[in-house]
Amino acid sequence: MCSRYLGFILLVWFPGALHAQSAALHCPAPSLVRGYFFPVKETYSHDSKLTYACRNTHKPAVQGWWAESVCQHGTWSHTPRCIEEQACIPPTIANAKYTEASEGWYEEGHIIRITCDKGYEHKDNIATAKCINGTWSSLPMCEISIKTCRAPPKIAHAVIVDQGYQELFPEDTEVKYECEDGYSIEGSHNYTLFCLAGTWTEGPMCSKWTICR
Known part of the structure; x- marks a missing residue:
């Protein structure tokens, strides 16, 4: 009896639920x-x-x-x-961000200011654009900063730790290395390199342990 009653409820409920789900789409x-x-x-x-x-x-x-x-x-x-027609749609600028209009478009005469992502800088020192007759004037571009470092160097018998994949490293970025098992540097097992003015600082070498007899 209970199972029949439950089946009746499911038959009544499912069509309504499916109709509501379909309508929502x-x-x-x-x-x-x-x-x-x-x-x-x-x-x-x-x-x-x-x-x-x-x-x-x-x-x-x-x-x-x-x-x-x-x-x-x-x-x-x-x-x-x-x-x-005189309004402007949001521009697409790689490696940059700016304040988005709440309406989704910009009136003629509106000025936007571009902020480059970390590791990038304004090309030709142009940071703003103005909406003129439906187009943006002198649209800024963000290029890789000369102070940005590329991939950190590979060091023999050492691996980079606590660092996810990334292509660019802004200035002052720290990258930690750890010596492989059986290697160390003057009693330590890890050390750090820094990105300074587009170049990685030099790091120590991992040397094999020696056992004194």
């Missing part, structure tokens, strides 16, 4: 002011693609005059939106 049609999109539907299923464009004096809030957005788990990969 759908995206509603966007409210696109000054633009149009296709295909035109009331809702879009998961992974559905929507293409849109904007009318005169406006453009999509992403690169290109035609834009595409994808329904992902009930949310569009980016909200379809039309902005003024």
